Amino acid sequence: MFMDRLKDKIAIVTGSTSGIGIGIAKLYAAEGAKVVICGRREEKGQAVVDNITKEGGESSYHFFDITNTNSIEKLIDDTAEKYGKIDILVNNAANVALKDGNIDELTIDMWDAIFESDLRGTFYATKCVIPYLQKNENGGSIINIGSMASCGGDLGSTAYACAKSGVDMFTQYTALQYGKDNIRCNCVRPGLIVTPENEANVPEVLRNIFLNNIMVNRYGGPEDIGHMCVYLASDESEYVTGQIVNVDGGLNSHVSTSAQFRELNSRTW
Template identity: 70%
Template structure:
């Protein structure tokens, strides 16, 4: 975790909710937010794991507490924002990171309606409802920042992750709509699209062949880590981005910034055909 002496307190006195912050990218975001001075609400379905993250943050001088939330249960989302607003008096930042990574996906003909609906419930419906619920609290507070975690899967077609890619494309458009409709209330909405992020939870599950494919297309010669996403989220949550809204940033080591044949031409030691 970033040491408190190494930071600038860019989120000092802010209250931030980071959904899905009991694993992976969510932990990285939450710990950086706490290191930058925010009071962080760790939320998810695993209370014991959530409390462990809270304890780790407090051990290094940060402020955090856990609150249960299940993306599939809208009543738990409503309760989350109500309780946090009552406890802290405001909600400054919402990071929509939660998603169900264990859902089935496939090609268009392989997908059932149940698989499609489950993906959209997890990766789009829950985010939409969280935003819908938090906006009145942010309006009451005079503004706020919403940071959506998207995916580079939304940038093009996929052989198998059809429902996931479509749901994440919905996150991109939702970001634009929220930014447009509520900018007048000083509510900003931006999106961070992660590339291949290796976490303690997924490292053993990502096949080496997949890692090699990604690395051959990544310009910075390494995989991403949760803190890479966290730093972008700190910027969007802080006053440094006070005049930035409706933006989508790829944090992918440059993978989506070049033509798709780069990896093959590198193998040929050629710059062109």
């Protein structure tokens, strides 16, 4: 199954002490990359490193706070010093505030906190890594983890959706401005991803709503996002940049009334 598609590459996966980040990091290591696990929870981060090492991969842990610019700088600089280069940055760390509220319910502090982690953090980590990627003969790959929340309006998640929409546009600006340096930048927008951390908190009624609207017969797992991120980090995707890729089981690829008509066993009104 694994083919060393990322052999000898140095990868940073932010927010890789849980959920989607772990899924990405494990697949990267399995494909031959040396992976930096980073987040605020050292015990959980070291557990991921130990698991990767047990499976024959190479990994290390680095403390990381997406809201702290000094922490971001230190992560990037220390990684380059330790391994001699950086090839891949996955901007996965974010404040997943899916229930942040409607516009009239949000405070300035709530809005700023979400933008600080979900958009400003992605911007600054990218800014810090670009000089290192420019030193590489083959450039490198930046992968931003977006969200299906940016695909259209919803009844809540206002600040989160707006921040993730900013990530979409930031992806395209990065790709345009640094493509001639062989630096690629793409965005992956996950659909409903059930992880070991959130599984108990995803009620059955919510799962059923999604399953009724997803084109396939299941919701997603971290490995679904991980496989796309492996491709976007590998040399196989060297002609792919500036793209916003939905990995959502087809959730956002049909008209919004399809699920209801399916329940009626009807194609139209």
